[in-house]
Amino acid sequence: MNTLIKNVLAVLPNGSTKKTNITIKDDKIFSIGIVPEQFNADKTIDGQGKLAIPGFVNAHTHVSMTMLRSYADDMKLMDWLENKIWPVEAKMKKDDIYWGAMLGIAEMIKTGTTTFADMYGDMDKVAEAVEETGIRAVLSRGMIGAAPNGMAALQENCTLFEEYNNGADGRITVMFGPHAPYTCPPDFLKKVIEKAQKYDAQIHIHLAETEDEVKECQTKYGKTPIALMEDVGILDCGVLAAHCVHLSDADIAIMKKYNVRVAHNPGSNLKLASGIAPVKKLLEENICVGLGTDGASSNNNLDMLEEVNLAALIHKAATLDPLAIPAAEALKMGTYYGAKAVGLADTGKIEPGMKADITLFSMQGTQWTPCYDAVSLLVYSANASMVDTVIVDGKILLDKGRLTTIDEEKVIYEANKCAEKLTGKTLKN
Amino acid sequence: MNTLIKNVLAVLPNGSTKKTNITIKDDKIFSIGIVPEQFNADKTIDGQGKLAIPGFVNAHTHVSMTMLRSYADDMKLMDWLENKIWPVEAKMKKDDIYWGAMLGIAEMIKTGTTTFADMYGDMDKVAEAVEETGIRAVLSRGMIGAAPNGMAALQENCTLFEEYNNGADGRITVMFGPHAPYTCPPDFLKKVIEKAQKYDAQIHIHLAETEDEVKECQTKYGKTPIALMEDVGILDCGVLAAHCVHLSDADIAIMKKYNVRVAHNPGSNLKLASGIAPVKKLLEENICVGLGTDGASSNNNLDMLEEVNLAALIHKAATLDPLAIPAAEALKMGTYYGAKAVGLADTGKIEPGMKADITLFSMQGTQWTPCYDAVSLLVYSANASMVDTVIVDGKILLDKGRLTTIDEEKVIYEANKCAEKLTGKTLKN
The missing domain is CATH 2.30.40.10 (Urease, subunit C, domain 1)
Structure with a gap:
């Protein structure tokens, strides 16, 4: 055509x-x-x-969490996770994952996003939604290595790769998704590396999101999360690293050496009070920085233009430099750099x-x-x-x-039904 | 009705x-x-x-500057002002002020704002636009005391008060608008106070917007801008203070003593790299903090929901406290606190x-x-x-x-005509 x-x-x-x-x-x-x-x-x-x-490239999200948009806000991170998010996530079935993904994909297409990088469970249902809707996606099974189902999750990531990598007319790429250094011990990460190398797949992981995470990692391993990842060998696989808020100069040097690509999530980092990532410095070091929304439950939307706007604004104030990230550079972060960050060489430019x-x-x-x-x-x-x-x-x-590919009314109806069932709340709208 | x-x-x-x-x-x-x-x-x-x-209350703007939206961005403040903004402003005629105001008011109404506080020149044309469009406004003549036309501007502010205060069925309030301590020497400010007291009018002024302003004030007067304003007597008049980014604890104590109300402009403060105002602290001290967009040339829009969103987000990261300004509090800042900040007791609440x-x-x-x-x-x-x-x-x-009260197409047409004439540029859209 x-x-x-x-x-x-x-x-x-x-x-x-x-x-x-x-x-x-x-x-x-x-x-x-x-x-x-x-x-x-x-x-x-x-x-x-x-x-x-x-089209915008949303370099880091958990699309099915759109189901939990506005369920719990303005809380301390662990209170929010332990008392609100995790109990509901534990109840999520395949149907919830699917309708959460459909809701999020509908929103992403409506707000101009053409590619998203996702990490969550039951990713076959997300892949299905990607196939049906026509969007492009880089999918990974989020794995908590320390959890009882850690090895099962790794197996699911392998199956996801086998069934969906290069699927949907080449619109789907599969990565491996170990959640973070604080949830995946080195031994587990080594197993992930083995599989990733077997399939020649890349890694999508959360790194250095909060000050506490860095401190705990220092206490436990005597190293920052970035240095630990170098040691473990993850960085050899090709890494899309979400957040990277708290970085030392030595961390940045390691990231540069291994061509670690960053998914900067300004909205989520502000809302969860994680801090402001040193993005100006990263860009000066020629590190590739794309933008992501993170999950809608910590944002609370999947609107990439807002992330582009925030990226252009907050680093000016953080560095007291009005030229820190000009508009055109912020737009590149939301498009071309994002495509490079998620490992796609053939999208992100009008050329x-x-x-x-x-x-x-x-x-x-x-x-x-x-x-x-x-x-x-x-x-x-x-x-x-x-x-x-x-x-x-x-x-x-x-x-x-x-x-054109989504019945928006039906998606909203089904998502609301799932949300009411999951939370036991009667929804207001 | x-x-x-x-x-x-x-x-x-x-x-x-x-x-x-x-x-x-x-x-x-x-x-x-x-x-x-x-x-x-x-x-x-x-x-x-x-x-x-x-309805949102835009507690600080320069509505006619909407004419300069996107004319010059991502520049150092003085470069931007001296080489871009001031040369064009010097050419502005009454017609430009009027159509700039109509363009800005159209945008404000479309984005949910019902009241705005404005400071600029030729304010009779802004008042006309307010009358015609039905919006509510608090208007002040922006005065540069150090400029040759300082006293003429003060006279214009008096005339504006006489002709428009409580005008447009009570929708217009007039304040006095000395621009800032660094542009209005104490002697001039004392003349402003005299007139403000004569008319029982309040003051709208920029205070402590940048680090440089505070430093220069310290060097010249041995005091911070806030302390200098206390000395000069401005704070006795009832003050709406825009920005207040760089404040000492002593400044905050003075502001509390005189019930200074703040117009916090997160978008502009970020974009111009002024910094992040200590809003959490101000609210904890029960200082009234409303929100403003500042002029569209440093924002680049008059969208108050974006300011509410930024107010809710940036102070969480700045204080590393996810509870710093919850959503409902940010919304109050954009509505009720804003109404109080601009001196209106009878709007800003659904009651x-x-x-x-x-x-x-x-x-x-x-x-x-x-x-x-x-x-x-x-x-x-x-x-x-x-x-x-x-x-x-x-x-x-x-x-x-x-x-319902504005012919949007005509406003856009006339604004574009003015903008092309002022800047000599052919506009793209």
């Missing part, structure tokens, strides 16, 4: 914008600029008044040959006026309800704000 | 929510709960699936007898699902495009997302 996006203001790989035409052949961007004579469009999208960006993963924002209305600089307006003024069209792998998943 | 909002989920003054009915008689809220038998509604709004909050300044959010869609806690969802998950209805002084200014 050939699609033409005509007269659209496109954000180019260098961060500048240009009024142009984008042609799409099957799953790839075919050309940018004058429409090639031999190109016959099956579908033409009027790009007038729209901004085309590479011929790349996967046709594109989001169009409507530039109508007061928040886009006057438009001296469209990228500034996107990052600092717009919101995700202004997403008009979303294309993944060349297929239109959102058309003028309407989901 | 009598209006009934039926079956709406309302945020009550204590921060809880309740499914109820709200009746409005002329400009005031008449009742909450069962509709009184004698009440005949001229207009009924179906509140099903909607959340009613007190009988208060002005009927109400915003309804549509709670449809994925971002509101599941709805365990509507206030959490509003603050952490929703966005301002979900505003459905806005009522100010009992009149509907936004009806199902449509502006």
Whole structure:
């Protein structure tokens, strides 16, 4: 199928914008600029008044936790986990995982995300939701090595790899998901490495999220989490590391050496009071930093434009440097750097040959006026309800704000039913 | 005119929510709960699936600067001001002020704001825009005492008071607007105090926005800006102080003594790298802290829900306390505390007898699902495009997302024309 996006203001790989035409052949961007004579469009999208960006890459989330959005907020981390989140998670069945994933994917597509990296349990149900909805995903089975089901979870991650890696027309990649150094002892991590190497798969892990985690790791192992991971050998596998809030200069040097890619989650780090990651320093060291929402229960949404906005804002104040992360750089973090972070080389840029993963924002209305600089307006003024069209792998998943592969009403109905059953609460809306 | 909002989920003054009915008689809220038998509604709004909050109070902005949105971003403060903002501002004519104000007011109404506190020049044109559009405003003439036109500006502030205070059916209040201690020497401030006392008017001023400002004030006067203001006598007038980012404990004690009310501008403070204000401490000292957007050229929008969200998020990370400012408290900062901050006692709460300044959010869609806690969802998950209805002084200014008193298309057209003329740029959109 050939699609033409005509007269659209496109954000180019260098961060500048240009009024142009984008042609799409099957799953790839075919050309940018004058429409090639031999190109016959099956579908033409009027790009007038729209901004085309590479689709957002949500580099770290737990999509099925969307089911717990607003269930418990403004609490201390361990109180929140032990008394609210874990008891409900323990009751979750495959159906809850599926409808939680559908709810989250619906939200992600509506807010312009084309790829997400996920870590949770019962990931076959998340993979199913990815297959059905047409989004792109990097999936890993979240494993608590210290839990009784640690080895079973590792086996599930292997099965997930065998059944789904490169599945859904190549839209699914599978990674291994040991949860964190404080939940996965070195012995367990070594077993994970063995399997990851067997399948030539990469690792998705939480690292250095809180001060307490770093302190405990120092006490127990005499090392920071990053240094411990180097020792154990995890970093040899290719690592997507979520959070990385509390890092020493030595940690950063190790990360650079092993090309560790970071999923920075500003919304979640602020909300859970984890702190502000040293992102400016990481970028200066040429470490790849993408952006993630984390789970919706600690955010409370999956809106990547908000993360891009936060990334542009908070590091200016944290470093007292108004040039710390300019708008165009924040947008790259939410798109191209995110794609690199989750290990995908062929998405995240509007460029011929790349996967046709594109989001169009409507530039109508007061928040886009006057438009001296469209990228500034996107990052600092717009919101995700202004997403008009979303294309993944060349297929239109959102058309003028309407989901084409998801029955949104049904998803909301089913998600509410699951949520009421899980929590015993009557929902207000 | 009598209006009934039926079956709406309302945020009550204590921060809880309740499914109820709200009746409005002329400009005031008449009742909450069962509709009184004698009440005949001229207009009924179906509140099903909607959340009613007190309209947002934008406690600090420069609305006509909306004209410079995205004109210059990601720059050092003085470079930005001297080479970008001030040269364009010097060219602004009354028409630019008017259309800039109309553009900003259109955006504020669409995003749920019912009151704003403004400081700028040619404020008669802003007052005109307030009159025409039906919004509520607290206006002050921004005065640079050190500038050649300082005394003329003070005279304009007096004229503004005489012509507009309590104007537009009581929707306009006038304050005096000496810009800041670093632009208004003590002698000038004393002249402002004299006039403010003559008219029994309050003061709107920028205080302690940057580290440099505090240092310079220390060097020049041997005092912090707050202590200097106490000395000069400004704090006796009743003060709305914008920013207050860099405060000592002694400053906070002075602010408490004089009941200084703060307009906290998280978005602007982050974007300009001013720092993070000690808001948790201020609230603990029972100092009134409202929220503002500052001008759209340093934000880049007038979206108060984003400020509420930032206020809830950034102070958690800054204090490493996830309970620092809970969602309901952040919402109060954006509504009731804001009303108190700008000196209005009769708005900011959904309560009988208060002005009927109400915003309804549509709670449809994925971002509101599941709805365990509507206030959490509003603050952490929703966005301002979900505003459905806005009522100010009992009149509907936004009806199902449509502006009733503003021709949005014309405003955008005229604002773009002014912006092109001012900057010599051809606008992209």
